[in-house]
Amino acid sequence: MSDLLNTAITGIRLNQAAMSVIGNNIVNANTEGYSRQSIQQSTNSALKTSAGYLGTGVNIDQIIRHTEKYLQDQVIRDIGTLSEADTYLSQVSQINNLLASEQTNIASYLNNFFDAVNESINDPGSMLGRELLLTQAKQLTSGFKAVESRLQDQNTAVNKQLVGVAENITSLGKQISELNQLIGDAMGNDGRVQPNDMMDQRDMLVRQLGEYVQVNTVDREDGGLDVFIGQGQALVVGSSLQSVKAVPGSTDASRYDLVFESRAGTQVVNKLMTGGQAGALLRFREEALEPAASSLGLLATGVAASINEQNRLGMDLEGSLGGNVFTDVNNAQVARNRVKASMDNLPPADRNLNVTLDDLSQLKASDYELRFTGPGREYTVTRLSDNEVVSQGILPTSYPQTASMDGFSINFEGGSFRSGDRFLLQPTRNGATDLNVQISRAEEFAFASPVRVSASPANQGGAQVLSSSVQDISTDLFDKKGQLDPPLMVRFTSATTYEVLDYSDPANPKALTPPMSNLPFVPGSNNALFPSDPGGQTIVSQGTAVGQIVMGSANNGYPGEQVSVQTTDPETGFIREQRLTLGADESAESMARRLNSLSGVNATAYNSIIMNDFSGAGLELSLNGVNLTDPGFVMPGEATADPVPSPLTADFLRDRINNSPDLKVQGIYAKSDGTNLTINATSGADFKFQVDGDGSFRAGDAAQLVNAPAPGDPALDMTVGGRVDVQLAANSQMQTNQANGVFGSTPSGVSNYLGIQVTMSSGSGPEGQPKAGDSFVIGYNNDATADNRNGSAMLALGDAKLFSDGNQSFQDSYGQLAESVGILTSQARINQNAGESMLRQSMDAMQSVSGVNLEEEAARLIQLEQHYNASARLITLARDLFDVLMRL
Structure with missing residues (x-):
């Protein structure tokens, strides 16, 4: 009888407990974080009887939570993903709106500035346009500063949010570690009794932590929960905790870093803190704010x-x-x-x-x-x-x-x-x-160009100036205020060659240092007349063999040498060496042609000799195979030959040289001032003279006396080699192995960069080509209030490709910035929508396991009520049986 009573009592207790659990589920159906609970039961140990084992009722094993860790982890991840997307979108949208707003659109400020430049240069002497430009320049700076200020404010806001995020992470980690301790104490040694409400509370804290940073958890045997954040950084291990702080950066105090703080010191963990608000803020700063x-x-x-x-x-x-x-x-x-x-x-x-x-x-x-x-x-x-x-x-x-x-x-x-x-x-x-x-x-806007090019009124050819510009005012050419030092003359020596001279003395133009002689000009094409490489140098052939008068030989006496050109790459330091062997008695014309085959080398050849003091009644003179004293030579346009003067004159020889087709082909021409005959070779060809007859003359810079050979002796050979000027690209130098050769033992370069450029062209036919002697003077541009050439160059900057290796203009650069931020904003909005969908799905999945369904709980409650009544009926039955037995 007692067995039946005890069995009924266990049923009553089980059903009472179960109904209490279900009641708790029902009243907590809307409690955030609550997990549905149920009783786990088992049969009591049976008693052995002669008829077999007799059951003794039911036992309450445990009140369990209905939860799945993988579903909990998925919810935490999705909370972090959505929180990250929300935070990132909120931040990047601010920059996107800032760059697109009419009030802060830098593109508009740039357009207004260059529109003002255009207005100003249309009338460069007008103060009205200049004042407008000055106003627009100030507004442009204000526009940049307004956007920069907003970006700095946003950076400050990010710093403050990082401080708050770090404090929240640390606070939540502390609460989790405390709950770990309480849960461990509550579970005791056997670990069977789980404090479900505290575990729900801890799960809620972990989910809240997921809003701030990516979270991973590991269950402990003692009921505790180890929490790792970001890329596996330990925040909570058992009941121990690491603190997270946001502190000013060690190199940039305006940029806060997230650090782990422990007894061992601090560790910057920016790159390790991913997910949630922390990851979003750090990623936003790296991907959008700082690049912007x-x-x-x-x-x-x-x-x-x-x-x-x-x-x-x-x-x-x-x-x-x-x-x-x-x-x-x-x-x-x-x-x-x-x-x-x-x-x-x-x-x-x-x-x-x-x-x-x-x-x-x-x-x-x-x-x-x-x-x-x-x-x-x-x-x-x-x-x-x-x-x-x-x-x-x-x-x-x-x-x-x-x-x-x-x-x-x-x-x-x-x-x-x-x-x-x-x-x-x-x-x-x-x-x-x-x-x-x-x-x-x-007035300080410099719209005029400092240089002006003037053509000589005596020019006969068709050369014309296309443009002139200043590239650098730090050169010696601009050392003296209000003038060029020196003024320059461009003089054509033939239709295809020109020279640049120092025009300080208009009556006596002289060579520059370094010289710019016999430079090539292509009729019909655009020709830049001056070197444009700021680091370029010119090496002048000044060896002992150059320009010497070699008597009794048809060779120039150049010994031959090996030339090497070394160019250093400024970025890598790599040295590239090129070598060339110059032959013995090789002409300057040939040397220049072969030197030009080397990379970064531009060589020009030329030759010149002065002759005077002609004496003797029968002096005979030939040059490069042409007899200059041929009595039968008829000048073009004349019917008879002019008599050969005795003694020879500089003017007579000049006319013979300049009217010789054979010498013209070799680029040889002559000038005379009545006393001195100057013979030039624009090609750099050797001068090969033959002297015969009776008489003498002086030749060369040293005025060397040259006597005709004695009667009956063969004609005297006299040879003069040409010169070579070598223009080297920046970071280059030249060496030679011949101390007494063309370039000397240690060829040293002189900067050839003047900081200006003049572009000229001409017709390509005989009438349109430059004529020898045509000249242009380059001087300072005084009284140039109507000149807008430099202003036009300033206006052109608005469309110039100045950025990204010459591929982007101002507008392109700003457009790329706005576009990149716009793409980030669009992607963030997509990520937010996806995050919301993913979180809904994972929450639904978790609720299907952990959530309270009131209909199910009500049905279960009715079922338990029936069980309870049945157990109560057993007690009544046991009591009735006991009463019957007592009456027996």
Whole structure:
């Protein structure tokens, strides 16, 4: 009888407990984070009887939570994904709206500025247009600064959010670690009794943590939960906790880093913190905010650098060379501000370095890290946008030193650089901040060109000037205010050759240093007359053998030599060597032709000799196979031959030379001032004279006396070799193995870059070609208020391809920035929609397991009620049976 009663009682207890659990499920159906619970039951141990084993009722084993870890993990991941997408979209949308807004659209400011340039140069002498341009220049800087300020505000907001995220991560981690301790205590040694509500609470905390960072969890045997965030960084292990903080960066205090803080110190974990708000903020800063700031800075830097450079190449309304319109991009303070030293660098803080900009087309919208990696003073420079090493080397101990890369240079001025030193380099980041209008008066806009080219009224040919421009005002040509030093003359020596002379004395133009002689001109084509390589040099043939009068020989006496040209690549340091062997007695004409076959070499040949003091009644003279004293020579246009004067005269020989078709083919012509005969060879051909008859003359710079041979002796051979000028490209040098040859033992170059360029052309036919003697004078452009040539060049900058290796204009650069941010915004919106869908699906899946279904719980409650009533009936039956037995 007692067995039946005990069995019924166990049923009553089970059903009471089960109904309590179901009631708890029902009332917590809308409680966030609550997991449906149920009772896990088993049969009590049976009693052995003679008839067999007799059951003793039911046992309550455990009240369990209905949950699946893989579903919980999926929900946490999807919460993090959506939180990351929401945060990223919120942030990047602000930049997208900023760049597209009419009030902050830099493209509009640029258009307004160049429209004002166009208005101004239409009437360069008008102050109205100039004042408008000055106003637009100020508005342009304001526009850049407004956008830069908004980006800086957003960076500050990101820093504040990172601080809040770090505090929340640490706070949640602390609560989880405390719950781990409480759960462990509650479960006891056997671990069977689980504190379900506390475990639900812990799961809720983990899900909240997933909003801030990617989370992975590992269950412990003691009921605890280890929590790892980001790329596997331990936040909670059992009841121990690591703190997360947001602190100013060691090299850039305006850029906060997330760090793990422990007894061992702090560890920067930016790259390891992925997912959630933390991952979104860090990714947004890296993918959108910093590139936008750098691109904006690059654009502002490009505007300042290009406009400043062009204005410096012009002449202002008052006749002075132009200055900077905006702050100089290589201003000493600006250059220093581009470098930020790490706070972790060891003392003393004596490192002195700066960054200057060299080539706008090579600049990247990126920051760089200079790190001294050791041993010693070895360093690497890494471009942070793609983590590519762009330069490395060993810093010498002497200063100053320069390392160049990506269009900028690091200038080491001094200091105790050592292994472990780190520096953040920002060549373009602060370009908008540094952009300020430098000029104060509208007259300072330099619309005129400082040079003017004038054709001689006596010109007979068809050569004409197409354009003239100034490329660099730092050359010696512009040393004297208000004039060129020296003024220049371009004089044609034939239809296909010209020379450039010093025109300081108009009555006596003379060769430049280095000379520009016998330069080629192609009729019918556009010809740039001056060297355009700022690093170019000219080596003049000045060896002992050059220009010597070799008596008694038909050879020029040049000994032959081996010439080598070495060119150093400025980026790689690689040296390329080219060699050429010049033959003995080889003409300058042949040398120049063969030297021109070398890369980076432009050689020209020419020859010249002065002859005078002719004496004797029967002197006979031949030049390169042409008898200059032939009594039967008839001048073109004349019927009879002119008598040969006795003694010979410079004018007679000039006419004979200039009217000889054979000598003309060789590029040989002559000039006379009545006393001195100057014979020139534009081709660089050797002069091969034969002297006979009776008499003498003087020849060469030393006025060497040349006597005709004695009667009956053979004619005297006299040979003069030509000269070669070699123009070398930048970073090149020439060497020779012959000390007494054409170039001397140590050929040294002289800069041939004048900083100007004149382009000329002509007709290609005989009437349109230049004529020998035609000349053009290049002088300073005085009284040029109506000149707008430099202003036109400034206007052309609006469409010029200045960025990205000459592939992008200002508008292209800004358009690329706006487009890239727009793409990021669009992708973020897609990710947000996908994240919402994924989270709904994972939440539905988890709710199907852990959620409370009221209909199911009500049905189960009715079922338990029936079970309860049945168990109660057993007790009643046991009582009735007991009463019957008692009455027996």
